[in-house]
Amino acid sequence: MTIWKRDFTVEALNLGLRNTLCEALGMEVTVIHDDGVSGTMPVDSRTVQPMRLLHGGASVALAESLGSMAANMACEPGSYCVGLEINANHIRSATSGLVTGKARAIHIGRSTQIWEINIMDDKGRMVCISRLTMAVKSQNS
Template sequence: MQYTKEEVLAQANKASKNTLMETLEIEMVDFGPDFLVARMPVTSKVHQPDGVLHGGATAALAESVGSFASVIFTDSNLMVRGLEITANHVKSIREGFVFAKATFLHKGRTTQLLDIRVTDQDENLISICKLSTISLPKKK
């Protein structure tokens, strides 16, 4: 069964209720045949003490969009868990939005490797993240 872009985004955002994604106001905003994009506002809620975006919030954004991408683009009868995430922060941001675009470097049946580029609203690179995930049978 094929889902529309709007249905995929609505389902992902509904699944985020009462989770870290809702706390950080992470929202899935774009979806295509080989990518998923999430957005997060940069406010004091995600700042480090000196007033710039906290790297941990950036990593949470990256892991969220990458994990959702693994669910969407692999067997939905499996559960996805993150194995490892790396983040290289190259630019700071104080306000506005950051966008994380997840694309696959490897899409295996069991493991996946995703490249996640985090940019500001002007498409300036903020962070480059890599996420490896594993797909496992759902527990009964």
């Protein structure tokens, strides 16, 4: 059973990334699952820190981007979601390739949503785990 209240395609989500931080960091939405959204980001000169390791802030940007897109797809028409809080635990470094994040709903309520975002390297190893809390707002206010 799907959690989505709005109909989006991968192509439409990727169009929304144009001229944003997401595009600047090379993010791409790859899959809309029944329970979440997945996307990738390269580990390259745009996303590494001076030691040439994936920057923690880039991981958090991927996590918040995927979670925010998913949250807005899962809220009722006439509502939208904005971030309240995000945290991240950086488990291992990545130095090349792609990282893949998957946002999965933990709680979808009328006033808040909570999303868990797991980011894996291209060998399937956990790089970062993040939790994003979203506020659900009315478009009328």
